[in-house]
Amino acid sequence: MPEDNLTARLSARFGEAPSVPARAQHHATLLGIAGRASCRAFTDEPVEGDLLATLCAVALSAPSKSDLQQRDIVIVDEPEQLAALKGLLEAQAWIAGAPVLLVFCGNNRRQRQLHAWTGRPFVNDHLDAFFNASVDAGIALATFIVAAEAAGLGCCPISTIRNEAEAACTLLGLPDHVFPVAALAVGHPAAAERPISARLPLQATVHRNRFDETGLRETVERYDRVRAAQDPGARQRSVGRYGRAAQYGWSEDKTRQYSLPERTDFGAFVRRKGFDLG
Numbered sequence: 001m002p003e004d005n006l007t008a009r010l011s012a013r014f015g016e017a018p019s020v021p022a023r024a025q026h027h028a029t030l031l032g033i034a035g036r037a038s039c040r041a042f043t044d045e046p047v048e049g050d051l052l053a054t055l056c057a058v059a060l061s062a063p064s065k066s067d068l069q070q071r072d073i074v075i076v077d078e079p080e081q082l083a084a085l086k087g088l089l090e091a092q093a094w095i096a097g098a099p100v101l102l103v104f105c106g107n108n109r110r111q112r113q114l115h116a117w118t119g120r121p122f123v124n125d126h127l128d129a130f131f132n133a134s135v136d137a138g139i140a141l142a143t144f145i146v147a148a149e150a151a152g153l154g155c156c157p158i159s160t161i162r163n164e165a166e167a168a169c170t171l172l173g174l175p176d177h178v179f180p181v182a183a184l185a186v187g188h189p190a191a192a193e194r195p196i197s198a199r200l201p202l203q204a205t206v207h208r209n210r211f212d213e214t215g216l217r218e219t220v221e222r223y224d225r226v227r228a229a230q231d232p233g234a235r236q237r238s239v240g241r242y243g244r245a246a247q248y249g250w251s252e253d254k255t256r257q258y259s260l261p262e263r264t265d266f267g268a269f270v271r272r273k274g275f276d277l278g
């Protein structure tokens with residue numbers, strides 16, 4: 001059996017690994033993150049409420065832009081409420097098996113409340129207000145995932161909650177300036193191991209001192225071959241429109257996905273939530 005260390009895990013992920021310092025090779029946190037994978041199949045075992053609350057606290061220990069703390073988490077575990085939220089997300093059948101869902105929200109409302117309470121004008125009602133809250137929510141989401149996976153749980157984010165953003169706001173009682181960034185399914189993984197999903201080679205995504213796209217097309221083509229070989233039976237999108245591809249790589253999948261309109265009303269939703277975005 002090949003040695004399991006950080007070099008091996010990063011090589012499996014990227015097709016190559018940077019020169020990993022000896023002290024990092026067996027670092028438990030780094031190994032865990034490098035070998036992680038989203039989980040979409042769970043056992044029936046419920047997730048302990050105390051553990052969920054603890055993981056939320058850990059996630060909210062992550063950095064926050066200007067200490068503004070513009071992100072909140074809604075834990076949805078009450079059976080009726082959980083069923084109603086799953087009902088909004090039913091286009092993805094696997095979600096039905098999630099024992100609990102969390103919703104990571106951007107929250108620019110508190111900041112505006114502070115201004116109302118202190119009588120100082122809030123004069124930054126432009127795109128940055130929405131962007132900062134979104135980024136904070138994304139950081140909390142990522143930190144929660146790392147923490148939950150370290151605790152032995154499996155997770156999968158769900159962006160399609162934004163397909164039903166208005167209905168999700170009504171269901172969860174999200175007021176103006178509070179909006180869902182992503183839901184997260186959390187549970188005990190049904191399988192001991194999940195295949196890791198290869199990422200773009202690091203030469204395409206890690207830049208030294210300056211952005212550099214040299215050789216990008218060839219790098220992506222190489223990556224496409226890796227992805228196609230990794231999952232030859234992958235479900236192909238829009239076969240009616242584009243036919244069945246002999247080699248279904250990442251570019252094929254992503255361009256098929258984004259050749260169809262998706263969430264074109266999201267900007268209008270965000271404006272209805274009270275953001276100016278100017």
Ligand SMILES: Cc1cc2nc3c(=O)[nH]c(=O)nc-3n(C[C@H](O)[C@H](O)[C@H](O)COP(=O)(O)O)c2cc1C
Nearest residue numbers: 036037038039040092156157158159160182196197
């Ligand atoms: C913000 C965000 C939203 C996502 N939404 C979905 C989703 O709606 N459904 C889904 O099955 N996976 C979703 N994912 C999971 C990605 O598909 C997954 O992270 C990606 O395919 C890479 O796989 P990995 O996490 O196993 O490495 C989402 C991930 C992120 C970060």
